[in-house]
Amino acid sequence: MFEHLLKYPMSLYREGVVRFTGPAQLPLELRLLGVIVLAVLVVWLYRRTLRQVGRLRRWGLTVLRVVVLALLLFIIFPPVLLTKDVRVRDRFVAVLVDDSRSMTIPDAAEGASRLESARKILFGGERSGSGGVGGVLDGVRGLCGVRVFRFADRLERLASPDDLKGQGHVTDLFTALKGVDEQLRGVPLAAVVLLTDGNHNTLGDPLNAAMLMTAKRVPVFTVGLGDLTPPPDLEVVSADAPKKVRRKASAEVVVTVRSHGYTQPYTVLLRQDEDVVSKAEVTPRSVSDIQRVTFSVFLDRDGTCVYRVEIPPAENEKIVNNNRRELQVEVEETRLPVLYVEGSPRTEFRFLRGALFEDTDFRIVSILRLGENRFLVQGSEADTELKDGFPRTKDKLFSYEAVIFGDIEASFFTKEQLAMVEAFVSERGGGFLMLGGVNSLNLGGYEGTPVAKMLPVVLSEPTTPYDKRQFRIQVSEGGVTHPIMHQTSDPLANVNVWNSVSPLLGHNLVRGLKPGAVPLMESVLGREPVLAVQDYGIGRTAVFTTGGSWFWQMNRPVGDGLHQRFWKQLVRWLAMGSKPKLSIDLKTLYSSGEPVRVSVKLLGRSLEPVNDAAVRARVEDPFGHADVIPLEWILSEDGVYQGTYVPRDQGEHKVAVTAQYAGAEDKLELQTSFLVGESYVEFSPGWQNALFLRELSARTGGAYYDGTDVSRMVADLGEQVRESAGRRPEVTRHDLWDMPVLFLVVFLALSTEWFIKRRTGLP
Numbered sequence: 001m002f003e004h005l006l007k008y009p010m011s012l013y014r015e016g017v018v019r020f021t022g023p024a025q026l027p028l029e030l031r032l033l034g035v036i037v038l039a040v041l042v043v044w045l046y047r048r049t050l051r052q053v054g055r056l057r058r059w060g061l062t063v064l065r066v067v068v069l070a071l072l073l074f075i076i077f078p079p080v081l082l083t084k085d086v087r088v089r090d091r092f093v094a095v096l097v098d099d100s101r102s103m104t105i106p107d108a109a110e111g112a113s114r115l116e117s118a119r120k121i122l123f124g125g126e127r128s129g130s131g132g133v134g135g136v137l138d139g140v141r142g143l144c145g146v147r148v149f150r151f152a153d154r155l156e157r158l159a160s161p162d163d164l165k166g167q168g169h170v171t172d173l174f175t176a177l178k179g180v181d182e183q184l185r186g187v188p189l190a191a192v193v194l195l196t197d198g199n200h201n202t203l204g205d206p207l208n209a210a211m212l213m214t215a216k217r218v219p220v221f222t223v224g225l226g227d228l229t230p231p232p233d234l235e236v237v238s239a240d241a242p243k244k245v246r247r248k249a250s251a252e253v254v255v256t257v258r259s260h261g262y263t264q265p266y267t268v269l270l271r272q273d274e275d276v277v278s279k280a281e282v283t284p285r286s287v288s289d290i291q292r293v294t295f296s297v298f299l300d301r302d303g304t305c306v307y308r309v310e311i312p313p314a315e316n317e318k319i320v321n322n323n324r325r326e327l328q329v330e331v332e333e334t335r336l337p338v339l340y341v342e343g344s345p346r347t348e349f350r351f352l353r354g355a356l357f358e359d360t361d362f363r364i365v366s367i368l369r370l371g372e373n374r375f376l377v378q379g380s381e382a383d384t385e386l387k388d389g390f391p392r393t394k395d396k397l398f399s400y401e402a403v404i405f406g407d408i409e410a411s412f413f414t415k416e417q418l419a420m421v422e423a424f425v426s427e428r429g430g431g432f433l434m435l436g437g438v439n440s441l442n443l444g445g446y447e448g449t450p451v452a453k454m455l456p457v458v459l460s461e462p463t464t465p466y467d468k469r470q471f472r473i474q475v476s477e478g479g480v481t482h483p484i485m486h487q488t489s490d491p492l493a494n495v496n497v498w499n500s501v502s503p504l505l506g507h508n509l510v511r512g513l514k515p516g517a518v519p520l521m522e523s524v525l526g527r528e529p530v531l532a533v534q535d536y537g538i539g540r541t542a543v544f545t546t547g548g549s550w551f552w553q554m555n556r557p558v559g560d561g562l563h564q565r566f567w568k569q570l571v572r573w574l575a576m577g578s579k580p581k582l583s584i585d586l587k588t589l590y591s592s593g594e595p596v597r598v599s600v601k602l603l604g605r606s607l608e609p610v611n612d613a614a615v616r617a618r619v620e621d622p623f624g625h626a627d628v629i630p631l632e633w634i635l636s637e638d639g640v641y642q643g644t645y646v647p648r649d650q651g652e653h654k655v656a657v658t659a660q661y662a663g664a665e666d667k668l669e670l671q672t673s674f675l676v677g678e679s680y681v682e683f684s685p686g687w688q689n690a691l692f693l694r695e696l697s698a699r700t701g702g703a704y705y706d707g708t709d710v711s712r713m714v715a716d717l718g719e720q721v722r723e724s725a726g727r728r729p730e731v732t733r734h735d736l737w738d739m740p741v742l743f744l745v746v747f748l749a750l751s752t753e754w755f756i757k758r759r760t761g762l763p
Contacts, residue, residue, distance in 0.1 A: 005739070005740055005741040005744070006739050006740075006741055007734075007736065007738070007739045007740065008081065008734055013081065016081045016082050016734070017081070017082050018079050018080070018081055018082075018736065019079065019080055019081075019082055060756065064749045064750075064752055064753045064756075065749075065753065067745065067749045068746055068749045068750060068753075071742055071745060071746050071749075072746070078735060078736065078737035079736045079737065080733050080734060080735055080736060081733075081734040081735075081736055082732070082733060082734075090144075090145075090188060091143075091144040091145065091188050091189075091190040091721050091724055092144060092145040092146065092147055092184065092187050092188060092189055092190060093140050093143075093144055093145070093146050093147075093189075093190055093191050093192070093193060093717060093721065094146075094147050094148075094149065094180045094184060094189060094191075094192045094193070095122065095136075095137070095140075095146060095147070095148045095149065095192075095193045095195070096149050096150075096151055096155070096176050096177075096180060096192065096193065096194045096195065096196075097118055097122065097148070097149070097150045097151070097158065097164060097195045097196075098114075098115075098118070098150075098151065098152070098171060098194075098195060098196035098197065098225070099115070099150040099151060099152050099164050099165065099166060099167070099168050100152040100166065100168035100169070100170060100171040100682055101166055101167060101168060101169060101321065101679075101682040101683070102114070102171065102197055102199055102226075102682040102683055102686065103115040103118065103166045103196075103197065103225070104166040105197075105226060105318060105319055105683075105686060106318055107226055107227040107231060107318055107687075108225065108226070108707075113166070114197055114225040114226050115164055115166045117225055117707060118164070118195045118223075118225055119161055119164060120135065121135060121136055121195065121223065121707060121710055122135045122136050122137050122148070122161070122195070123135045123137060123161050124138065135710075136193070136710055136713065136714060139714035139717075139718075140193075140714065140717055143717065143718050143721050143722075144190060144721045147184060147187075149176075149179075149180060149183075150163065150164060151168075151172065151173075151175070151176035151179070152167075152168020152169065152170060152171060152172065153168055153169065153170050153172050153175070153202070154172070154175060154179070155175060155176050155179035155180060155183065168682075169591055169592055169678075169679040169681075169682065170201055170202050170591075170679065170681060170682065171196065171197075171199050171200055171201055171202070171682065172200070172202040172204070173194075173196065173198075173200040173206035173209070173696075174200065174202065174203070174204030174205060174206045174208070174209045175202075175204065176194075176206075176209075177192070177194075177206060177209035177210055177212070177213065177220070178204075178209045178212065180192060181209075181212050181213070181216075188724075189216070189218050190218070190717075190720055190721045190724040191218060191219050191220070191221060191702070191717055191720045191721065191724070192213060192218060192219070192220045192221065192700075192702075193220075193221045193223065193713075193717070194220055194221070194222045194223065194693075194696075195223040195225060196222070196223075196224075196225065196693070197224070197225050197226040197687075197688045197689065198222070198224060198688055198689035198690065198692045198693040198696075199682070199685065199688075199689050200689075200692070201681045201682065206692075206696060207695070207696060207699060210696055210699050210700050211699075213700045214699060214700050214701070217701070217724075218700070219697070219700045219701040219702035219703075219720060220696060220697050220700040220702045221697060221702040221703055221704075221705070221713060221716065221717065222693040222694075222696055222697045222702065222703075222704050222705070223705050223706075223707055223713070224688050224690045224693050224704060224705070224706055224707060225688060225707055226686075226687055226688035227687050227688060228687065228688050228690055228706075229687060230260050230261070230288075230685065230686070230687045231260075231261065231317075231318050231319065231686065231687060232260060232261030232262055232314070232316060232317060232318075233258075233259070233260050233261065233317060233318075233319050233322070233686060234257070234258075234259050234262065234266055234311045234313070234314055234317060234323055235257065235258045235259075235311075235319075235322040235323065235683075235684060236255060236256075236257055236268075236309050236310070236311060236322065236323060236324055236325045236680075237256040237257060237258050237290070237684065238255070238256045238325065239253060239254070239255045239256075239307075239309040239325040239326075239327045240253070240254050240255075240327070241253045241254070241297075241307070241327050241329050241588070242329060242576075243329070243330060243586070243588055243672075244329070244330045244331075244332055244672075245299050245329055245330070245331055245332070246331070246332050246336060246361060246572050246575075247299060247300065247301070247302055247331050247332065247361050248298075248299070248300050248359070248361060248568060248572075249298075249299060249483065249568075249569060249572040249573075250296055250297065250298050250299070250483035250486045250569065251296070251297055251299055251329055251483075252294055252295070252296055252297075252483070253270060253294070253295040253296075253297060253307060253309070253327070254292060254293075254294050255268060255270075255292065255293045255294070255295065255309050255325075256290065256291075256292050256293075257282060257290070257291055257292075257293060257311065258288075258289070258290045259282075259284045259288070259289050260287065260288045260289075261287060261288075262284055262314055263284055263287065264284075265281050265282060265283045265284075266281075266282055266284075266311060266312075266314060267279055267280070267281055267282075267311070267312060268280045268281075268282055268293050268309065268310075268311055269309070269310045269311070269312070270295045270297070270307060270308075270309055270310075271307065271308045271309075271310060272305060272306070272307050272308075273306075277295070277297060277307070278295045278296075278297070278489070280293045280295070294481075296481060296483070296486065296489065297329075298486065298489070299329065299331045301331065302331055303330075303331060304328050304329070304330050304331070304652060304673055305328060305329045305330075305331060306326065306327075306328045306652075306675065307326070307327050307328070307329070308324055308325070308326050308327075309324060309325045309326075309327070310323060310324040311323045311324070318686075319683050319686040321680060321682070321683045322680045322683035322684050322686065324680075325589075325680065326589055326675060326677045326678075327588050327589055327675075328588045328589065328652070328673070328674075328675045329588070330672060330673065335360065335361060335362060335363040336361060336362050336363065336401055336402065336571065336572065336575055337363045337365065337399065337400045337401055337402075338356060338362055338363065338364045338365065338400060338401070338402045338403075338404065338571055338575075339365050339366075339367070339391075339397075339400045339402070339403045339404070340352070340353060340356075340364060340365070340366040340367070340403075340404040340406065341366075341367045341390060341403075341404065341405055341406060341408055342366065342367070342368050342369070342406035342407065342408065343369050343406060343407045343408030343409065343412065343437070343439055344368075344369065344407055344439075345368060345370070346406075346407060346437070346547065347550050348406070348407075348435065348437075348547040348548065348549065348550050349366075349368065349406060350550075351549070351550035351553055351563070352404075352435075352549070352550075352567055353366050353378075355563060355564040355567040355568065356567060356568065356571065357379075358564065359564070359568055361568070361572075362568070362571070363379065364378075364379050365377070365378070365379040365380040365386070365400070366378045366379060367386060367389060367390065369389075369408065369412070373388075373389075375387065375388070375389055389412075390412075390413060390417055391417075391420075392414075392416075392417065394420055394423070394607075395605055397420050397421070397424055398424060398428045398430070398607055400424075400430065401430055401431065401575040401578035402430060402431040402432070402433070402571050402574045402575040402578075403421060403424060403430060403431070403432050403433070404432075404433045404434075404435065404571075405432075405433070405434045405435065405440070405451070406435050406437060406440070406547075407435065407436075407437025407438060407439050407440050407547060408437075408439060408440065408444070409439045409440075409443075409444040409445055410444050410445040410446045410449050410451070411445060418449050418450050418451055419450050421450065421451055422450035422451065422453065422454055424539070425454055425536050425537055425539035425540070425541060426454070426536060426537025426538065426539060427537065427538070427579075427607070428538075428539065428578065428579050428607055429537070429538040429539045429577040429578045429579035430539050430574075430575065430577070430578045430579075431539055431540045431541070431542070431571070431573070431574025431575045431576070431577065431578065432451075432454065432536075432539070432540075432541045432542070432574070433541070433542045433543070433544065433570065433571070433574055434446075434451070434455060434541075434542075434543050434544070435544050435546075435547055436466070436506070436507050436508040436543075436544060436545040436546040436547050437466070437508075437547045438466045440508060440547075441459055441508040441510070441543075441545065442459055442460045442461065442462055442463075442464040442508055442509070442510075443462065443463075443464070443465065443466065445462055446459060447459050447461075447462055454536040454537075454541050455514075455541060455543050456513060456514055456516075456517035456518075456532040456533055456534040456541060456542065456543055457510040457511070457512065457513055457514065457517065457529055457532055457543050457545075458510060458511040458512050458513070458514060459510055459511065460508075460509055460510055460511050464508075464509055466506060466507075466508055467506060467507055467508070467509055468505065468506045469505075469506070470503045470504070470505050471503060471504060471507065471523045471524065471525060471528075472503045472504075472523070472524045472525075473498070473501065473503075473504060473521050473522065473523060473524065473530050474498070474499065474521070474522060474523075474524050475494075475495050475498045475499075475520070475521060476519040476520055476521060476522050477519075478518045478519055478520060479518075479519070479520030479521060479531075480494065480495060481494075482518070482520055482533075483569055483572075483573055484520060484531075484533070484566070484569050484570045484573050485498065485520055485521070485566075485569075486565075486569060487562060487565065487566075497562065498521075501552050501555075501556075501562065502551050502552060502554075502555035502556075503551070504530075504546050504548040504549065504551055505546075505548045505551065506546060506547060506548055507523070507528070507530060507545045507546035507547075507548075508545045508546075509528060509545075510528075510529060510543075510545065512529070513529055513532055514534065516534045516535065517532045517533065517534040518532065518533050518534060519531070519532050520532065520533060528545075529543075529545060530544070530545055530546060531543070531544050531545075533573070535577075538577055538579065539574075539577045539578070540573065540574050540576065540577050541574075542570065542573075542574060544570075549563065549566070549567075550563070552566075579603070579607060580603075580670075581602070581603045581604070581605075581607070581668060582600065582601070582602055582603075582657065582659055582668040582669075582670045583600070583601045583670070584598070584599070584600055584601075584655065584657055584670060584672050585599040585600070585601065586598065586599070586655065586672060586674050587674065588674060588675060589674070589675050589676075589677055590647060590674060590675070590676050590677075591676070591677070591678070591679030591681070592647065592649075592650055592676060592677075592678070592679060594646075594647070594676075594679070595644050595645070595646050596619075596644065596645045596646070596647060596653075596674065597642060597643075597644055598617045598619075598629060598631060598642065598643050598644070598645060598655065598657075599640060599641070599642045600615055600617070600631055600640070600641045600642070600657055600659070601639055601640055602615060602639050602640075602641065602659050602668075603639060604661070608639075609638035609639025609640075610639055610661060611633050611638055611639060612633075612661075612662045613641075613659050613660060613661050613662060614659070614660045614662075615630075615631040615641040615657065615658070615659045615660075616628055616629065616630050616631055616643075616657070616658060617629045617631055617643060617645070617655055617656070617657045618655070618656045618657075618658075619645045619653055619654070619655050620653065620654045620655075620656075621647065621648065621649050621651070621653055622649055622650075622651030622652055622653065623649065627645065629643040629644070629645055630643060631643040631657075641659075647676045649676065650676045650677055650678070651675070651676060652673055652674075652675055652676075653673060653674050653675070653676060654671065654672075654673045655671065655672050655673060655674065656669065656670075656671045657669070657670050657671075657672075690704070690706075703716060
């Protein structure tokens with residue numbers, strides 16, 4: 001009844017004080033004097049009128065009128081009830097529980113997982129029923145209000161202990177701390193309790209987010225879960241391979257593995273589907289060791305190849321989720337355009353061209369000089385420009401990805417054409433190969449030309465003749481595992497295959513190799529370079545100092561593919577760096593929920609960056625659902641367009657990019673794919689990051705606990721809650737002008753006055 005009449009409970013009036021607002025902010029004594037003056041004034045005004053009634057009624061009417069006027073003044077100059085919020089029960093503690101996958105690691109007491117340990121700390125030994133050992137929440141709820149959240153990549157309220165499943169793919173402490181500040185804005189927060197292993201592995205610095213708590217004087221109490229020392233563990237740190245590889249080419253899968261606590265050898269497997277493609281034995285060199293393993297895979301089928309690098313779990317290994325990585329390689333089906341210029345119809349020309357022509361992966365265009373201003377052009381009959389010899393414009397030359405010079409002298413080309421060939425490699429990223437011959441290299445007069453500048457060898461004097469002696473070759477140390485020399489997956493067997501080839505007849509002598517060159521093949525006598533390669537600009541170059549490789553084909557058994565395989569792999573390797581007009585930059589593997597940044601590079605006809613095109617990407621998930629993403633020019637880099645896609649499901653995602661130049665009707669189209677798989681970042685490293693948790697709590701004025709100091713943490717929280725309540729009392733204003741009792745009294749007073757006047761005949 002008290003609260004219904006006076007609007008607020010009696011306890012609030014006991015804790016607070018009544019104050020008047022507005023211009024009537026006067027001492028209580030002056031207010032009482034004003035009421036007395038008002039009463040005297042009412043008596044004086046009504047003295048004649050009230051003489052018509054008896055003395056008792058006269059005083060009654062006067063009192064009623066004074067009461068009404070006093071209450072009206074009370075409402076006009078409204079009073080307020082001011083209370084100070086110093087009650088501990090009005091404070092709150094936010095509890096944040098890490099619900100990421102690393103919390104499932106069973107390295108807590110008695111073999112329990114970190115998540116099970118967190119449940120026990122919070123909810124006690126028994127999560128349901130009574131009689132169990134109480135947890136932190138029981139102790140804290142006896143002091144103040146509690147809000148419990150779980151977090152991984154985002155923060156959300158925890159409805160039940162059973163909702164803690166440890167399925168989050170990342171641990172985002174930054175979002176957790178920032179999110180609790182946003183979700184509990186306006187709530188008198190006394191402290192934050194954070195239960196985690198401390199392995200933050202996303203963008204955003206948690207220490208910066210903790211500054212928000214520091215500014216509000218809200219300490220963060222951290223509870224570290226998990227083993228403090230690195231447990232025995234085997235881990236696949238990374239697995240990388242080329243994004244795209246042409247069909248029937250070799251690719252290297254480079255794997256970084258880490259071991260800790262193991263000294264015995266372990267096996268690294270490379271699987272395609274469930275088949276073991278290759279394997280390697282790794283022997284740790286110390287208790288904590290990192291090594292690199294390289295697998296060579298030969299890709300002879302079209303489409304996307306998905307591989308998995310895997311280390312079988314060792315004995316007593318607790319963290320096994322980081323023992324594997326997935327990657328994918330796209331095998332291109334497009335034909336590789338090659339331009340081959342030969343000075344005479346020699347046997348090498350016929351065999352080399354035939355090796356590339358027979359493979360549908362190549363589009364071989366050859367220019368054979370038959371005489372002065374007479375050429376035989378094969379593979380591009382409709383191209384009238386090539387009927388006059390070598391291309392004279394960049395646009396035409398840059399349409400190829402590899403260029404081969406045969407037995408032809410430098411004077412056949414103009415200075416501009418030789419400079420174009422150098423730009424073809426350094427700027428366009430194409431591949432260039434020069435073959436040996438009587439009119440090639442030294443006697444060909446290439447010394448001092450742009451072509452000689454990019455060759456992997458230093459040319460001899462222009463008068464150095466072509467050595468027509470027969471010689472045998474051997475594989476150089478750098479060529480044993482090189483993709484060009486690949487004939488079989490076994491390195492030793494690969495060397496034996498090359499040792500069995502027939503001798504060659506004739507080669508060009510050179511001074512030696514340039515510093516950046518890699519020798520792949522050399523003569524047995526004198527160790528003269530026969531095949532050498534190097535990177536130049538953004539492209540690749542090679543020199544094959546003989547014109548007699550056709551001997552290999554003639555002296556091998558029928559059906560043996562050594563000669564054809566060698567030339568195909570050499571040309572493919574050269575063309576790997578060629579720069580297309582439209583290219584897509586994507587990783588091969590993304591984790592679930594990880595944003596995919598689709599980055600596209602667009603070049604014009606002369607390979608100049610284009611910034612005003614319409615570019616978009618169509619991304620199709622494994623279930624056939626497609627999203628169209630507009631790609632915008634990023635302004636900071638010419639020709640680069642970007643957009644973001646967030647995958648929802650695991651599996652292969654297909655990407656189709658279309659680009660249309662401004663004012664043009666034709667479109668460029670390019671397709672690729674990426675794989676969305678399981679994330680392993682949660683398990684690297686796999687132990688508790690106690691150093692970080694100590695720093696986080698210290699910066700906010702909190703404390704760190706190792707999971708066994710539950711009672712001490714509850715006591716510290718109690719002190720913090722009481723200190724927070726007393727340190728920061730909040731004054732709350734409660735309006736009193738609209739109390740029901742005021743209007744009830746005014747109504748009763750006016751009604752009584754009217755009734756008395758009617759009974760006595762007063763106006």
